[in-house]
Amino acid sequence: xxxxxxxxxxxxxxxxxxxxxxxxxxxxxxxxxxxxxxxxxxxxxxxxxxxxxxxxxxxxxxxxxxxxxxxxxxxxxxxxxxxxxxxxxxxxxxxxxxxxxxxxxxxxxxxxxxxxxxxxxxxxxxxxxxxxxxxxxxxxxxxxxxxxxxxxxxxxxxxxxxxxxxxxxxxxxxxxxxxxxxxxxxxxxxxxxxxxxxxxxxxxxxxxxxxxxxxxxxxxxxxxxxxxxxxxxxxx
Amino acid sequence: xxxxxxxxxxxxxxxxxxxxxxxxxxxxxxxxxxxxxxxxxxxxxxxxxxxxxxxxxxxxxxxxxxxxxxxxxxxxxxxxxxxxxxxxxxxxxxxxxxxxxxxxxxxxxxxxxxxxxxxxxxxxxxxxxxxxxxxxxxxxxxxxxxxxxxxxxxxxxxxxxxxxxxxxxxxxxxxxxxxxxxxxxxxxxxxxxxxxxxxxxxxxxxxxxxxxxxxxxxxxxxxxxxxxxxxxxxxxxxxxxxxxxxxxxxxxxxxxxxxxxxxxxxxxxxxxxxxxxxxxxxxxxxxxx
Amino acid sequence: xxxxxxxxxxxxxxxxxxxxxxxxxxxxxxxxxxxxxxxxxxxxxxxxxxxxxxxxxxxxxxxxxxxxxxxxxxxxxxxxxxxxxxxxxxxxxxxxxxxxxxxxxxxxxxxxxxxxxxxxxxxxxxxxxxxxxxxxxxxxxxxxxxxxxxxxxxxxxxxxxxxxxxxxxxxxxxxxxxxxxxxxxxxxxxxxxxxxxxxxxxxxxxxxxxxxxxxxxxxxxxxxxxxxxxxxxxxxxxxxxxxxxxxxxxxxxxxxxxxxxxxxxxxxxxxxxxxxxxxxxxxxxxxxxxxxxxxxxxxxxxxxxxxxxxxxxxxxxxxxxxxxx
Ligand SMILES: Nc1ncnc2c1ncn2[C@@H]1O[C@H](COP(=O)(O)OP(=O)(O)O)[C@@H](O)[C@H]1O
Ligand SMILES: [Mg+2]
Numbered sequence: 126x127x128x129x130x131x132x133x134x135x136x137x138x139x140x141x142x143x144x145x146x147x148x149x150x151x152x153x154x155x156x157x158x159x160x161x162x163x164x165x166x167x168x169x170x171x172x173x174x175x176x177x178x179x180x181x182x183x184x185x186x187x188x189x190x191x192x193x194x195x196x197x198x199x200x201x202x203x204x205x206x207x208x209x210x211x212x213x214x215x216x217x218x219x220x221x222x223x224x225x226x227x228x229x230x231x232x233x234x235x236x237x238x239x240x241x242x243x244x245x246x247x248x249x250x251x252x253x254x255x256x257x258x259x260x261x262x263x264x265x266x267x268x269x270x271x272x273x274x275x276x277x278x279x280x281x282x283x284x285x286x287x288x289x290x291x292x293x294x295x296x297x298x299x300x301x302x303x304x305x306x307x308x309x310x311x312x313x314x315x316x317x318x319x320x321x322x323x324x325x326x327x328x329x330x331x332x333x334x335x336x337x338x339x340x341x342x343x344x345x346x347x348x349x350x351x352x353x354x355x356x357x358x359x360x361x
Numbered sequence: 362x363x364x365x366x367x368x369x370x371x372x373x374x375x376x377x378x379x380x381x382x383x384x385x386x387x388x389x390x391x392x393x394x395x396x397x398x399x400x401x402x403x404x405x406x407x408x409x410x411x412x413x414x415x416x417x418x419x420x421x422x423x424x425x426x427x428x429x430x431x432x433x434x435x436x437x438x439x440x441x442x443x444x445x446x447x448x449x450x451x452x453x454x455x456x457x458x459x460x461x462x463x464x465x466x467x468x469x470x471x472x473x474x475x476x477x478x479x480x481x482x483x484x485x486x487x488x489x490x491x492x493x494x495x496x497x498x499x500x501x502x503x504x505x506x507x508x509x510x511x512x513x514x515x516x517x518x519x520x521x522x523x524x525x526x527x528x529x530x531x532x533x534x535x536x537x538x539x540x541x542x543x544x545x546x547x548x549x550x551x552x553x554x555x556x557x558x559x560x561x562x563x564x565x566x567x568x569x570x571x572x573x574x575x576x577x578x579x580x581x582x583x584x585x586x587x588x589x590x591x592x593x594x595x596x597x598x599x600x601x602x603x604x605x606x607x608x609x610x611x612x613x614x615x616x617x618x619x620x621x622x623x624x625x626x627x628x629x630x631x632x633x634x635x636x637x638x639x640x641x642x643x644x645x646x647x648x649x650x
Numbered sequence: 651x652x653x654x655x656x657x658x659x660x661x662x663x664x665x666x667x668x669x670x671x672x673x674x675x676x677x678x679x680x681x682x683x684x685x686x687x688x689x690x691x692x693x694x695x696x697x698x699x700x701x702x703x704x705x706x707x708x709x710x711x712x713x714x715x716x717x718x719x720x721x722x723x724x725x726x727x728x729x730x731x732x733x734x735x736x737x738x739x740x741x742x743x744x745x746x747x748x749x750x751x752x753x754x755x756x757x758x759x760x761x762x763x764x765x766x767x768x769x770x771x772x773x774x775x776x777x778x779x780x781x782x783x784x785x786x787x788x789x790x791x792x793x794x795x796x797x798x799x800x801x802x803x804x805x806x807x808x809x810x811x812x813x814x815x816x817x818x819x820x821x822x823x824x825x826x827x828x829x830x831x832x833x834x835x836x837x838x839x840x841x842x843x844x845x846x847x848x849x850x851x852x853x854x855x856x857x858x859x860x861x862x863x864x865x866x867x868x869x870x871x872x873x874x875x876x877x878x879x880x881x882x883x884x885x886x887x888x889x890x891x892x893x894x895x896x897x898x899x900x901x902x903x904x905x906x907x908x909x910x911x912x913x914x915x916x917x918x919x920x921x922x923x924x925x926x927x928x929x930x931x932x933x934x935x936x937x938x939x940x941x942x943x944x945x946x947x948x949x950x951x952x953x954x955x956x957x958x959x960x961x962x963x964x965x966x967x968x969x970x971x972x973x974x975x
Contacts, residue, residue: 175542201544213539215532226532229525230544271543395766397714446948452765456712457904457947464897465940471933581893585777588770592763626781629774633759636771640762 127189128153128310129174129279134183136166136173143169145334146183153278156301156311158325158342160318162354165331167314168210171281174312175207176200187279202230204278210287210314212268216257220248220267223256227274234276235307241270244300262293269297273304280304282313286320298324318350332356363618366497371614373503375590375607376510377572380565381583382590382602383517384558390597391534391554394448394455398463400584402559405466406432406566407575408474410481421481421571429563436559440552463580470577481570506568511603513561518599520557530554582625589632595642604643656967663965674817678810686813690881692922693816694874697823698895699902699914699921701870704827707909708839709863712765714896715772718756718779719749719868721891723875725789728885731799738799742815742876749872750865752779757864761857773893780891794886797879812880819877823870828911828966830866835859843909871895901939904946907953911966916955 129151136144144166151157159167172178174185176197185193192200206227214223224241242249245266251259256267265285272280286294301324305311315321321328322342330338330353338345338353385399396402409431410424447458489501521527533540533550540547569575569583586609594605609628616627635642678686698716705711726745730736736744760771784792800808830836839859879885898921906917928935946953 177538177541196546197541198544198546201542207542209539209542213536213542215535215539217535218528218532222528222532225525226529226540226543226545229529275544389766393765395769397766397769443944443948450948450951453706453710453712453908454947454951456714456766456769457900458944460714460897460900461940461943461947463940464943465937468933468936468940472937581773585770585774588767589774592767592771596767622785626778629778629781632774633778636759636762 126153127151128155128187129312130184130186131174132184132186134170134173134185135181136169136178137181143334144173144180147331147334147336149329149336149339151279151310151312153310154305154308155327156305156313156325157327157329158321159312159314159329159331160316160321160350160354161331161337162356163316164333166334167331168283169334170331171207171283171312171314172209174279175205175281177207198230201275201277202232204232204276205281206272206275206277206279207281208268208272208283208285210283212261212264214256214259214264214267214271216255218256219253220256220259220263221252223267224248224270224274227271230275232276232278236273236276238274241273244273244303245270261289262296265289265293265297266300269300269304273309277309279310279312282311284314284316286315286317294320318347318354322350330354364615367614367618368611369493369497369499370503371611372607373499373507374610374614375603375605376507376610377565377568378510378586378590378606378609379603380506380510380513380561380568380606381587382594382606383513383599384561384565385584385587386591386597386599386602387517387554387558387561389591391530392444392448392551394444395459396558397456397459397584398466398580399459399562399587400580400582401463401466401470402432402562402580403566403569403583404575404577404580405470406563407481407570408470408479409563410567410570411474411479414481421483421567422486425564425567428567429560432563433556433560437552437556439559440555441548444555445548445551463584467577467580474577476576476578478574478576479570480574481567483571486571502571506572509564509568510606513564514599514603517557517561521599526553586628589628592642593632593635598642601642608643657964660964660967667965671817671821675814678813683806683809686809687881688922688926690813690816690877692918693820694877694881695898695902695918695921696915697816697820697870697874697877698899699906699918700820700824700827700911701867701874702896702899703903703906703908703911703914704830704863704870705867706903707913708831708836708843709860709867710839710843711860711864712769713772713864713867714769714893714900715760715774715776716867716871716899717891717893717895718772718776719753719871720875720878720895721776721779721783721887722749722752722868723872723877724879724885724890725783725875726872727799727876727879728789728795728797732795732797738811738880739815741799742819742873742880745876746869746873749875750869753865753868754861757861761861761864776891776893780887783887783891790886792887794884794890797883797885800880800883812877815880816877819873823873824911824915827866827870830863831911831966835862839863897939901943903953904943905953907955907959908951910952910955910959910964912959912964913953913955917953920954 127150131147131149134144134147147170159170161167169178173180176195180193184191187203187205215226224238247263248266248270251263285297325342327341328339328345329336330350332353338349381403385396388394388396406428409428410421413419413424413427414421443458444455447455483502486502490498491501492498521531529545530550533545533547537547590602590605590609593608594601608631612631613624613628617624702716705713723745726748727741730744731738731741756775760768760775763771783789789795803811842856902917902921903914905920907913950956
């Protein structure tokens, strides 16, 4: 069943046309990766789905209902949760408080403080620490945990590996299968193509705001991805 | 002994200042907005209470039941209708708008109530007192005011740190956009903060009216005292606010004990000294900021 | 294409302004004393508005304590001219310097407060000065003092002298602000105001420029205070340090247009006319002023001048305009 459907989505920042006619459909239970170079529009896409940016035209429907006009906080209540680029924890709140804010519009589901701590044992050790004093990897784990606390049906992960050491990225990604296993649909942005192809079933490659390539991971060739990523004319 | 008395009275006055400062501090802490109409609103609450006292024969304390909810609702509306717009236009706009509001409110009070000084009649309460030692006795009303100030600060502390709504308010203050993605209606959160702040202002205003006199032009002084309390205590620290209020109150009353004309000046001087030697305030732990 | 400050519009306006100043300078020979006294007030509004605009519009500092420097200027005139015997023509700028000196000292205190708290901090300073002057017996304490500086001039001559003094002070101050804003410092401040992040990354020195602006605005307000005292011949702490002066400045800048040198001039003229027509409504007049400030701030943040101005339509061209030649 289709969970999210984008239809000819256009987004502007003032005069700047950031997303140009993006169409995308995600089924329940899928993991889809959005890839593309810096500035391609990946974050804009996720932010628009979450309701932080308004689309200039096009339609976003979620479980068959249009959600374009809903403010971000209402979309959370419907089960759309964004783990934003740069993590954006609440710096003056403790780790546990950060997680609890995630439950502000919680829906029934498997995720709770306990479940998040089980997923990231390190986070539990830091539960009373002020978020500003965490390492990047810890912050990322808390940010994902905060999203999970709302029991999302659709989890939007924006560059969870940004600025993290490869070992730490491995730890963060190790949690993903458990999240997917809990029934959550995941749309993730990842710059690292290898990682993206490792976790996602489908790829959606953006180039300067346009869809350059999309398809099941095992149906696209690596050269195709590279070409779409960098905008070269596809080599034969 | 006169000085001991001044100190005791000053401490009690500090509770009132803490009450006033809590509202200013909350709005600043949550929204980074300095409400220059804070004092004018407090004075308006005193006039609101006076009107109820005169027309319905209520005790001023009873009028709190009406004045406080009305002010809270007005605060909610003010945030939704005016301040939200102002806040998106850069840092100057809220100051111009709230200063304009202060002028409007003060002038309206002037047309409605004349420039005469008024007071809220408290009956028995104004004379009742408790003897502490042989020469020091404290009025029940100042004691009550102090208690209300302490309870307000404690209550605010509890709300912000022990309730989900308070947690979300601090979160929204930290990062408005991030708050939206965890499901906070940021505009509603801000409006709620303003509502609480104006509710506190209303309580403070009524107590100002019961403890002394007020006139339409009293708002300026009230704003300055609230502000000095916040800065002396340390921006964003609620406990500091209480300490700041006490220090300011003691300074004013000690000053006045030495020279009746120098009370307010002594308070200002203490504020300037704190600003000069310890600009982060006495308790600089940023708690709501 | 070439980059230029002046435009055809600014060149024409410069000529018009020159003629206007010449006509105003001739006025004492042509208009009544009462009118001259009124015009002095208008000049003071232009001066005060220009200073507040310098602070808020260019320096990004909202002060609600500029009455501190009005008061210092008023008392400065009394002290410098009456008590020290300096000729009034010199006493007015010296009173401004005195205000500037006080501002320089207080800046080290109030600059520790940011944004809105800076605003209230300046107000506290003004209140402290008011309370102090209420205690100074040598200056009449709470009752205030009369200004005797112009005593040996006849009334007609005195009024004309004050008029010329006010005109000259105002014209020079506006021109001075214009030059300041064209200077490196001024352009740096404008850059900070328009984009703090970019400006700081370009290494624009903000703190020094802000202090300069704060002191300069105090000098201007001090001279305005000295002129007001010269006009009314009476200085009294309650009125000399009244918050109403700051309210007037704010009003003048907000309706005229913040961040443009033309704005407060236009605003001062409008305020002057409004006051003449409506001030007998008393408190309701003040309600109206408050509503206008709020409404303009929210609906027309660039003021009335913002409706007129464009990059090529500036009387005082501060920035560069790229022109096709
Ligand atoms: N707030 C903004 N205002 C203006 N332009 C923006 C803003 N945010 C992003 N952009 C621009 O939109 C484009 C897409 O940005 P983004 O979605 O962040 O890209 P990505 O996440 O793929 O790196 C970029 O060119 C970026 O400069
Ligand atoms: Mg991005």
